[in-house]
Amino acid sequence: MSGATDRLRRRVGRVRTQRGPALVDAGLAALPTLLAVSLGVVPLVLLFVESVSPPVTIENYAALGGSVYPEIMIRSLGIGVAVTLVCLTVAYPVTYWLAHRCPGRYRLPVLVSFTLPLWLNYVVLNYTWVWILASDGVVNAVLTGLGVVDRPLDLLRTASAVGVGPLELPGLSLGLGFVHIYLPYVLLTMYVSMERLDYRQVEAARDLGAGDLRVFLDVVVPETYAGAVAGALIVYARIAGAFATPQILAAPAEQMIAQIITTQFYDVLDYPFAAALSVAFLAVVLAGFGIGALSTDVRAALKRW
Amino acid sequence: MILRTEGLTRRFGETTAVADLSLSIAAGEFFSLVGPSGCGKTTTLRMLAGLESPTAGRIELDGRDVTDRPAQDRDTNLVFQDLVLFPHMTVAENVGYGLARSGVRRAAREERVAEMLSTVGLAGFGDRDPTELSGGQRQRVALARALVNEPAVLLLDEPLSSLDRTLRAEMRGELRRIQRDVGTTFLYVTHDQESAMSMSDRMAVMCGGRVVESGPPAELYDRPRTAFVADFLGDANLLPATVRGRADGRVTVDAGGGRFDAALGGARGAPDGRVTVMVRPEDLHLGGDTLTGTIRDVEYRGAHEEYTVALDAGGTIRVRSGTASRAAIGETVGLDVFDAAVVRREDGDGDAADPETARPEGSR
Numbered sequence: 001m002s003g004a005t006d007r008l009r010r011r012v013g014r015v016r017t018q019r020g021p022a023l024v025d026a027g028l029a030a031l032p033t034l035l036a037v038s039l040g041v042v043p044l045v046l047l048f049v050e051s052v053s054p055p056v057t058i059e060n061y062a063a064l065g066g067s068v069y070p071e072i073m074i075r076s077l078g079i080g081v082a083v084t085l086v087c088l089t090v091a092y093p094v095t096y097w098l099a100h101r102c103p104g105r106y107r108l109p110v111l112v113s114f115t116l117p118l119w120l121n122y123v124v125l126n127y128t129w130v131w132i133l134a135s136d137g138v139v140n141a142v143l144t145g146l147g148v149v150d151r152p153l154d155l156l157r158t159a160s161a162v163g164v165g166p167l168e169l170p171g172l173s174l175g176l177g178f179v180h181i182y183l184p185y186v187l188l189t190m191y192v193s194m195e196r197l198d199y200r201q202v203e204a205a206r207d208l209g210a211g212d213l214r215v216f217l218d219v220v221v222p223e224t225y226a227g228a229v230a231g232a233l234i235v236y237a238r239i240a241g242a243f244a245t246p247q248i249l250a251a252p253a254e255q256m257i258a259q260i261i262t263t264q265f266y267d268v269l270d271y272p273f274a275a276a277l278s279v280a281f282l283a284v285v286l287a288g289f290g291i292g293a294l295s296t297d298v299r300a301a302l303k304r305w
Numbered sequence: 306m307i308l309r310t311e312g313l314t315r316r317f318g319e320t321t322a323v324a325d326l327s328l329s330i331a332a333g334e335f336f337s338l339v340g341p342s343g344c345g346k347t348t349t350l351r352m353l354a355g356l357e358s359p360t361a362g363r364i365e366l367d368g369r370d371v372t373d374r375p376a377q378d379r380d381t382n383l384v385f386q387d388l389v390l391f392p393h394m395t396v397a398e399n400v401g402y403g404l405a406r407s408g409v410r411r412a413a414r415e416e417r418v419a420e421m422l423s424t425v426g427l428a429g430f431g432d433r434d435p436t437e438l439s440g441g442q443r444q445r446v447a448l449a450r451a452l453v454n455e456p457a458v459l460l461l462d463e464p465l466s467s468l469d470r471t472l473r474a475e476m477r478g479e480l481r482r483i484q485r486d487v488g489t490t491f492l493y494v495t496h497d498q499e500s501a502m503s504m505s506d507r508m509a510v511m512c513g514g515r516v517v518e519s520g521p522p523a524e525l526y527d528r529p530r531t532a533f534v535a536d537f538l539g540d541a542n543l544l545p546a547t548v549r550g551r552a553d554g555r556v557t558v559d560a561g562g563g564r565f566d567a568a569l570g571g572a573r574g575a576p577d578g579r580v581t582v583m584v585r586p587e588d589l590h591l592g593g594d595t596l597t598g599t600i601r602d603v604e605y606r607g608a609h610e611e612y613t614v615a616l617d618a619g620g621t622i623r624v625r626s627g628t629a630s631r632a633a634i635g636e637t638v639g640l641d642v643f644d645a646a647v648v649r650r651e652d653g654d655g656d657a658a659d660p661e662t663a664r665p666e667g668s669r
Binding site: 204209 | 407
């Protein structure tokens with residue numbers, strides 16, 4: 001019998017109580033790992049293989065530079081960033097209030113109400129905005145009924161026309177739909193950070209002469225930015241790559257990347273090019289994610305989530 | 306008076322944290338508010354800082370009414386109990402924060418921060434992170450951060466409570482020295498009567514949201530008017546006594562089976578009948594003949610020994626004596642009383658029986 005086995009046996013003897021749980025841990029970890037590899041990594045590899053076919057070519061990637069594709073990719077990312085910023089702007093005061101000003105007994109009900117949109121199908125959520133903003137929808141019915149306007153306003157699927165080139169703010173219906181669906185994620189992530197902010201730091205800053213703005217910039221932001229960045233990382237890629245919301249609520253001129261990819265897959269049937277589009281978009285999104293996650297504070301906030 | 310409050314009151318729902326509190330603190334004074342936890346001292350401090358609004362009453366700072374001014378517009382600064390340094394700022398940024406908010410230019414700011422850091426004994430620590438510092442050093446940073454703004458009154462909320470005994474003693478001396486150096490008025494809140502007595506020019510003892518007594522520490526310790534203060538500031542023997550005579554603000558009492566003199570303290574007029582007398586253990590001396598009793602217990606305390614003596618007349622009394630004069634358990638001893646004071650005894654409702662109208666003990 002070799003010395004190594006002997007040593008192993010001695011160690012096993014010493015940590016006998018730990019060995020059983022270690023096996024159980026390995027068993028427990030195996031299933032999710034298997035799922036992650038088979039459902040996550042394998043399809044990505046297949047997607048990449050598809051994107052450089054037939055046999056091996058970079059032709060598909062070369063074609064990305066042409067036509068409207070760069071413009072659509074930029075627009076998608078721009079909308080992702082814009083909507084994320086709106087979510088953060090809403091989440092900051094709301095979670096500050098909830099974590100530090102709201103009476104304790106209302107905190108849980110309010111927190112649960114934040115998550116309500118997560119319980120509903122997002123296609124349904126998108127269609128509620130059609131129902132609200134359509135020319136015969138709720139808002140227009142009220143406005144025309146009250147005589148505020150003569151004709152129904154074009155609220156639904158109207159581009160904002162605010163912006164530079166492809167970097168354009170989303171139209172009203174598209175923006176509202178996105179915020180409605182993705183705000184809960186940002187709220188929950190921000191809330192975790194905001195709750196960890198020691199309120200006495202706010203008091204200390206006030207005591208030293210800081211007004212509301214300075215308190216926000218000097219104490220609240222430095223103590224919670226990790227949660228804000230984590231929340232942003234969680235939603236921005238999903239907004240930029242969303243399909244249902246732009247399909248239902250975007251103006252024709254606001255086509256986003258997921259819609260183009262779908263068209264390539266289902267209508268044009270150019271699988272390799274569709275795969276190349278997907279991989280390119282994924283790379284751009286991951287780059288943003290990587291930059292954000294460089295900060296250890298942000299990584300910690302992401303783990304907490 | 307640099308700081309004056311009138312009828313300051315704060316209620317939280319049904320409970321009254323601070324009731325009708327009136328204080329006057331002179332410029333340059335080191336004033337302490339002491340009391341057991343929950344007596345309202347921290348709430349008082351937060352109201353003075355502007356972090357809590359009073360339910361009633363007014364606060365005057367340097368002759369101006371500041372009752373409704375928020376913390377950022379008030380010429381007070383607070384040293385928090387847990388210090389609450391800004392973790393994402395360096396020591397110098399922490400200390401300079403208040404100056405930056407009041408618009409002091411960078412160059413002037415850096416100069417004053419460096420000056421203040423050397424005042425608190427942290428010269429050259431400006432670039433450190435607060436988390437790299439020891440407990441005592443963080444205390445000094447917190448102190449510097451509040452002092453650098455030269456507030457009319459510096460408010461301190463038990464900042465020494467987290468330190469160990471040795472460090473606390475050292476910081477007490479430091480606080481006193483710094484206060485003398487900068488000349489700022491200090492209002493110090495603590496439940497630690499020892500710290501308060503060793504540092505303060507004057508102090509107020511609080512209980513149940515009210516000030517029970519206030520005055521210089523030695524006066525409160527030696528001549529308390531109430532049994533509560535007598536007990537809170539140190540070990541006290543409280544003996545039921547009968548007044549036998551009165552002269553020059555002193556009374557002669559019968560207590561514990563003997564007759565001795567006691568100071569009348571703050572009590573006015575001539576009490577007769579039954580009163581309560583406070584005798585400090587260190588004001589009793591083994592080997593006299595005023596009181597007699599039997600030693601029940603001896604505790605060795607290093608610098609002195611503490612005896613529990615069962616008096617022949619009933620009841621027990623604690624005696625503190627130097628280790629030179631030793632006595633053993635069971636020994637019969639005589640005691641001399643060096644000093645005693647008549648105090649008011651308060652029952653649960655806080656009602657005081659004044660010596661002037663003192664009733665027999667049994668009638669309560």
